[in-house]
Amino acid sequence: xxxxxxxxxxxxxxxxxxxxxxxxxxxxxxxxxxxxxxxxxxxxxxxxxxxxxxxxxxxxxxxxxxxxxxxxxxxxxxxxxxxxxxxxxxxxxxxxxxxxxxxxxxxxxxxxxxxxxxxxxxxxxxxxxxxxxxxxxxxxxxxxxxxxxxxxxxxxxxxxxxxxxxxxxxxxxxxxxxxxxxxxxxxxxxxxxxxxxxxxxxxxxxxxxxxxxxxxxxxxxxxxxxxxxxxxxxxxxxxxxxxxxxxxxxxxxxxxxxx
Ligand SMILES: NC(=O)c1ccc[n+]([C@@H]2O[C@H](COP(=O)([O-])OP(=O)(O)OC[C@H]3O[C@@H](n4cnc5c(N)ncnc54)[C@H](OP(=O)(O)O)[C@@H]3O)[C@@H](O)[C@H]2O)c1
Numbered sequence: 513x514x515x516x517x518x519x520x521x522x523x524x525x526x527x528x529x530x531x532x533x534x535x536x537x538x539x540x541x542x543x544x545x546x547x548x549x550x551x552x553x554x555x556x557x558x559x560x561x562x563x564x565x566x567x568x569x570x571x572x573x574x575x576x577x578x579x580x581x582x583x584x585x586x587x588x589x590x591x592x593x594x595x596x597x598x599x600x601x602x603x604x605x606x607x608x609x610x611x612x613x614x615x616x617x618x619x620x621x622x623x624x625x626x627x628x629x630x631x632x633x634x635x636x637x638x639x640x641x642x643x644x645x646x647x648x649x650x651x652x653x654x655x656x657x658x659x660x661x662x663x664x665x666x667x668x669x670x671x672x673x674x675x676x677x678x679x680x681x682x683x684x685x686x687x688x689x690x691x692x693x694x695x696x697x698x699x700x701x702x703x704x705x706x707x708x709x710x711x712x713x714x715x716x717x718x719x720x721x722x723x724x725x726x727x728x729x730x731x732x733x734x735x736x737x738x739x740x741x742x743x744x745x746x747x748x749x750x751x752x753x754x755x756x757x758x759x760x761x762x763x764x765x766x767x768x769x770x771x
Pocket of ligand 1: 524573625651
């Protein structure tokens with residue numbers, strides 16, 4: 513697909529899935545706006561896109577802060593005039609039982625992962641609806657379908673993303689604007705660098721950020737509500753939703769090994 517002349521905003525674009533997605537959209541000719549908190553890392557990520565010869569805007573912004581998102585929205589629209597694709601990808605996780613990590617961890621994950629998505633969507637959806645064109649891609653997780661022990665706050669934020677997106681999906685029917693959730697399993701990124709993840713058991717299988725970025729690009733023109741990656745995991749989600757009393761104890765047992 514040719515993205516020449518189209519504008520893509522990506523949150524969490526200085527690392528991992530967001531950074532790879534920015535490179536893929538830039539390669540397809542899109543103008544890209546990169547959003548994350550650390551301006552230095554963001555500047556480096558923007559510099560790496562120079563070779564694609566597309567307009568790039570680096571916007572330091574904490575998506576959990578509504579007034580910062582409003583400022584970012586103004587900057588992006590001043591520079592590009594409109595947004596065709598919004599990728600809500602900024603997010604983080606805290607590993608540990610709720611009784612240990614407490615309510616603050618749940619609150620901060622909800623503020624970035626869920627409310628960050630809501631604030632950014634609030635900024636750019638009205639323009640898309642006016643033009644009857646655009647797509648919102650929300651990077652959730654398979655943790656939007658399974659309550660995993662030691663990740664209660666994270667799972668709650670991802671369930672919330674999926675629920676919000678499902679409602680929006682119905683609301684947007686016939687509007688010319690779409691919304692698609694990308695739900696990957698584990699991905700090799702800086703996500704697990706946080707102190708809390710030292711106690712997480714080691715899992716051998718993980719996707720590359722580039723593979724997930726491919727799903728993000730596909731999602732930007734998909735009529736589907738959710739793209740689960742890898743696709744085979746959709747079967748596990750189907751089993752969980754169809755036979756929860758059978759599948760939930762197995763999931764609990766697999767992930768309770770630690771935490
Ligand atoms: N890695 C996995 O196994 C996995 C699996 C499923 C889903 N996901 C989801 O994929 C998304 C991307 O994660 P990743 O694996 O690519 O992690 P990552 O490499 O740690 O990248 C996270 C990005 O989000 C930005 N960010 C974090 N908090 C932010 C905030 N409040 N405001 C703005 N930007 C913020 C970070 O930059 P700054 O710190 O500079 O702000 C960074 O650019 C997340 O939503 C995550 O939940 C990851």
